[in-house]
Amino acid sequence: MAEKQKKEKSETKEMVTVLIMGKAHKVPADATIMGAIEYAGYQIKRGAGCREGFCGACATAYRLPNDYKIYTGLACTTLVQDGMWLAQLPAIPAQKPVYNLDELKPDVTAFQRIYPEIFRCVACNTCTKSCPQDLEVMDYIQAAKRGDIAAVMDLSFDCLSCGMCAIRCPAEITQYNVGILGRRLFGKYLSKKSEQLDKRIKEVAAKKFDKEFKELMQMSEEELKKKYYARDME
Amino acid sequence: MYPEYMTPSLKKVAQSRKQRFELAKTGKPVFPPMSAEEREEVLTKFHPDYKPESKRQINIGVNKGDVFTTEIAEMLESRSRIKPGIFDLSKADYETDVLIIGGGGAGCAAAIIAREKGAKCIISTKLRLGDANSMMSQGGMQAAVTAVDSPTIHYLDAMGGGHFDNKPELVRALTENGADVVKWLEELGVVWDKNEDGSFVVRHGGGTSRKRMHSSRDYTGAIIMRTLMDEVRNFPADIETLEFMPVVELLLDKSGKCAGGILYNLETEEYFIVKAKSTIITTGGYGRLHIRGFDTTNHYGATGDGLILAYRAGGKLLFMDSVQYHPTGAAFPEQIGGFLITEAIRGAGGQPLNKHGELFVFPREPRDVESSAIIRECVEKGNGIETPSGRLGVWLDSPLIDMLLGDGYINKQFPAMHRQFIRYGIDITKEPMLIYPSLHYQNGGIEINEKGETNIPGLYVAGEVSGGIHGRNRLMGNSVLDYNVYGRLTGEYAAEYSKSVKLGALSLDHITAYEKELEKEGIKTDLITPILLPSYTPEDVRKRQLTAHYEGTLR
Ligand SMILES: Cc1cc2nc3c(=O)[nH]c(=O)nc-3n(C[C@H](O)[C@H](O)[C@H](O)COP(=O)(O)OP(=O)(O)OC[C@H]3O[C@@H](n4cnc5c(N)ncnc54)[C@H](O)[C@@H]3O)c2cc1C
Numbered sequence: 001m002a003e004k005q006k007k008e009k010s011e012t013k014e015m016v017t018v019l020i021m022g023k024a025h026k027v028p029a030d031a032t033i034m035g036a037i038e039y040a041g042y043q044i045k046r047g048a049g050c051r052e053g054f055c056g057a058c059a060t061a062y063r064l065p066n067d068y069k070i071y072t073g074l075a076c077t078t079l080v081q082d083g084m085w086l087a088q089l090p091a092i093p094a095q096k097p098v099y100n101l102d103e104l105k106p107d108v109t110a111f112q113r114i115y116p117e118i119f120r121c122v123a124c125n126t127c128t129k130s131c132p133q134d135l136e137v138m139d140y141i142q143a144a145k146r147g148d149i150a151a152v153m154d155l156s157f158d159c160l161s162c163g164m165c166a167i168r169c170p171a172e173i174t175q176y177n178v179g180i181l182g183r184r185l186f187g188k189y190l191s192k193k194s195e196q197l198d199k200r201i202k203e204v205a206a207k208k209f210d211k212e213f214k215e216l217m218q219m220s221e222e223e224l225k226k227k228y229y230a231r232d233m234e
Numbered sequence: 235m236y237p238e239y240m241t242p243s244l245k246k247v248a249q250s251r252k253q254r255f256e257l258a259k260t261g262k263p264v265f266p267p268m269s270a271e272e273r274e275e276v277l278t279k280f281h282p283d284y285k286p287e288s289k290r291q292i293n294i295g296v297n298k299g300d301v302f303t304t305e306i307a308e309m310l311e312s313r314s315r316i317k318p319g320i321f322d323l324s325k326a327d328y329e330t331d332v333l334i335i336g337g338g339g340a341g342c343a344a345a346i347i348a349r350e351k352g353a354k355c356i357i358s359t360k361l362r363l364g365d366a367n368s369m370m371s372q373g374g375m376q377a378a379v380t381a382v383d384s385p386t387i388h389y390l391d392a393m394g395g396g397h398f399d400n401k402p403e404l405v406r407a408l409t410e411n412g413a414d415v416v417k418w419l420e421e422l423g424v425v426w427d428k429n430e431d432g433s434f435v436v437r438h439g440g441g442t443s444r445k446r447m448h449s450s451r452d453y454t455g456a457i458i459m460r461t462l463m464d465e466v467r468n469f470p471a472d473i474e475t476l477e478f479m480p481v482v483e484l485l486l487d488k489s490g491k492c493a494g495g496i497l498y499n500l501e502t503e504e505y506f507i508v509k510a511k512s513t514i515i516t517t518g519g520y521g522r523l524h525i526r527g528f529d530t531t532n533h534y535g536a537t538g539d540g541l542i543l544a545y546r547a548g549g550k551l552l553f554m555d556s557v558q559y560h561p562t563g564a565a566f567p568e569q570i571g572g573f574l575i576t577e578a579i580r581g582a583g584g585q586p587l588n589k590h591g592e593l594f595v596f597p598r599e600p601r602d603v604e605s606s607a608i609i610r611e612c613v614e615k616g617n618g619i620e621t622p623s624g625r626l627g628v629w630l631d632s633p634l635i636d637m638l639l640g641d642g643y644i645n646k647q648f649p650a651m652h653r654q655f656i657r658y659g660i661d662i663t664k665e666p667m668l669i670y671p672s673l674h675y676q677n678g679g680i681e682i683n684e685k686g687e688t689n690i691p692g693l694y695v696a697g698e699v700s701g702g703i704h705g706r707n708r709l710m711g712n713s714v715l716d717y718n719v720y721g722r723l724t725g726e727y728a729a730e731y732s733k734s735v736k737l738g739a740l741s742l743d744h745i746t747a748y749e750k751e752l753e754k755e756g757i758k759t760d761l762i763t764p765i766l767l768p769s770y771t772p773e774d775v776r777k778r779q780l781t782a783h784y785e786g787t788l789r
């Protein structure tokens with residue numbers, strides 16, 4: 001009844017041929033790349049994480065018939081096409097410099113210290129073209145070069161660190177790590193602070209809610225229920 | 235794009251929108267919230283947990299005789315991957331103060347704090363660091379910060395949501411630490427959604443009586459997780475991260491204290507012994523067990539491993555009879571079946587509607603109640619919409635959000651959701667989404683106290699794998715808070731404990747004893763656990779996988 005309905009039988013489906021790392025497989029035409037790889041019989045170890053477009057584990061490069069271009073996509077959310085030649089990237093070789101956020105300033109000096117290679121950017125825009133999230137990657141690298149932390153934060157916000165930009169960058173920049181640094185600097189130093197937050201932390205430390213907690217914790221289930229169903233709503 | 239035949243129903247949704255908009259603007263509930271009796275009724279009749287075959291008795295281990303979700307009982311009555319006798323436990327391959335099993339949010343938070351307290355840590359994780367449910371949370375994190383809110387109001391909401399089964403002292407620690415966690419994360423560089431004056435943007439979630447959902451657009455989990463991971467990686471000398479190296483059994487010492495674990499390298503298929511003064515299990519949930527055949531919102535590695543690790547070692551489980559189905563999983567298109575549609579959509583004013591374009595439930599009931607009401611609407615009342623592949627669903631009207639909160643709100647606040655659907659030609663600023671409940675969260679787990687301690691000395695547990703905090707139903711936003719609060723607490727207490735504990739000789743006798751108990755109870759099973767990864771290999775491929783003997787890594 002409430003249970004998931006049976007999926008359609010694969011035989012009745014429209015099929016396409018994809019080349020998984022060069023080997024041809026017939027897969028359902030409406031499959032995602034990840035679905036197709038599994039349909040073909042592979043047990044994925046590297047190349048799948050969240051399976052919903054958040055983690056960037058599933059970066060995939062592909063080409064299409066009679067087309068010279070290299071395309072990029074997330075295997076978990078990109079649909080297959082007939083004749084697609086695809087390979088997943090098991091890992092992206094990238095450095096992650098070590099730093100102490102407390103010692104950095106929220107301006108261009110942070111990037112100069114930690115990611116000096118961004119100044120080699122030749123503004124070719126390949127990173128932007130290779131982003132499966134359609135982010136303006138080059139623009140946030142340019143913003144980092146100007147020390148515009150808010151723009152780095154905003155433009156890189158939806159980045160999944162899939163690494164496609166980094167692997168294609170002629171200036172050998174690890175764009176997604178630059179984005180993380182930009183966001184952390186913004187969150188820590190540039191977002192306006194909330195006084196109410198500090199007030200609440202002090203209240204808790206001063207045990208302001210102690211008495212109320214004790215009362216609530218001692219209530220019988222009946223009393224608690226009554227209180228719960230009578231509570232007012234914001 | 236929706237198929238032609240759905241057009242009449244979509245038209246009805248559009249037609250009723252204006253009236254529903256006027257109603258929503260009044261600020262009054264758009265549909266009467268259920269009373270305690272009404273909740274009980276819809277749960278009993280329609281929640282998957284209430285089906286008799288959904289549960290059975292567990293016949294082995296500490297909880298023997300308790301009633302568990304059937305799939306969980308089956309998973310626990312299983313055999314180990316290893317033969318204890320083969321291991322030379324006199325020497326360890328790794329030694330550390332704190333072994334953290336699981337590189338999600340709880341694991342990373344624990345590592346950061348344990349290191350601050352002077353402990354050396356190893357994080358063993360099954361996939362990459364951060365390939366975890368924590369990466370995926372969209373809606374946000376509850377924390378009682380505003381002046382009209384308080385930790386005690388939050389406490390009451392959480393207790394009611396959990397049907398008053400929650401362990402009170404655990405809920406207190408959860409709710410009282412909310413503001414602290416918001417601050418801690420901001421200082422680590424998490425970009426919270428803020429108003430001009432620096433106050434937080436806060437929303438409602440299911441079962442909340444105050445607006446206390448803190449968010450980072452709809453990439454909340456991704457922003458928090460990447461911040462925590464980045465910080466973990468700033469200390470390579472103190473925190474060693476071992477990726478694709480899950481723990482497959484715990485180690486005890488001769489006196490029964492937890493003393494580390496056995497690691498399995500998923501790629502080279504080698505096993506390693508980790509000797510640790512204390513161990514924290516943070517392996518997250520079990521959505522990939524597809525309980526009752528449901529699709530899941532969970533990440534690839536959510537196979538409930540931590541439960542069996544602890545259970546074989548004598549760890550006690552709590553509330554393993556309750557499963558959380560998220561009310562709004564995607565029902566169409568097929569490719570994203572089961573994917574999460576964040577509850578924040580309803581928090582912002584999105585409404586569930588039947589095929590006639592009518593409201594049939596208050597949009598913000600606790601999750602189990604909301605899910606049951608959606609199932610009832612589809613199954614009993616026949617008011618669902620059927621997809622081409624035969625799934626059922628109801629509408630979730632998102633265009634209303636931009637009407638209520640201003641044009642562009644969805645694009646700005648729900649970029650992930652927008653992206654998810656526009657790929658398939660559905661623009662959620664103009665059309666509703668089609669939804670059905672999806673397997674989402676492991677409500678129960680390994681029983682802990684307010685320090686994250688278990689009944690096994692030296693074994694700590696934090697995050698989704700723990701049991702007691704949320705009773706039998708977790709509210710949205712309390713789990714992100716949970717993994718931060720208890721990740722931090724266990725990091726602190728485990729580091730402290732590691733300073734004084736003296737470990738005896740390592741032992742895997744508990745594995746041998748468990749195998750014996752299986753035999754004694756007459757349980758015959760081929761299942762080997764932890765499951766590690768689900769298999770989606772089609773049946774016809776399986777039939778051709780005819781290797782008769784395994785040799786080396788050839789399989
Ligand atoms: C799609 C989605 C959206 C959500 N949205 C929200 C929300 O808006 N608000 C909210 O409060 N909650 C939300 N939740 C719930 C919340 O995100 C999770 O419950 C929480 O993040 C769990 O954190 P964790 O650290 O306990 O587990 P996880 O983050 O899942 O981490 C567990 C880690 O352990 C690893 N692991 C598993 N087995 C082993 C093993 N044997 N050895 C070593 N490592 C292992 C896993 O690979 C993973 O890395 C959501 C969950 C999902 C799936």
Ligand code: FES
Pocket residue numbers: 047048049050051052053054055056057058074075076077160
């Ligand atoms: S698997 Fe996480 S983005 Fe595709």
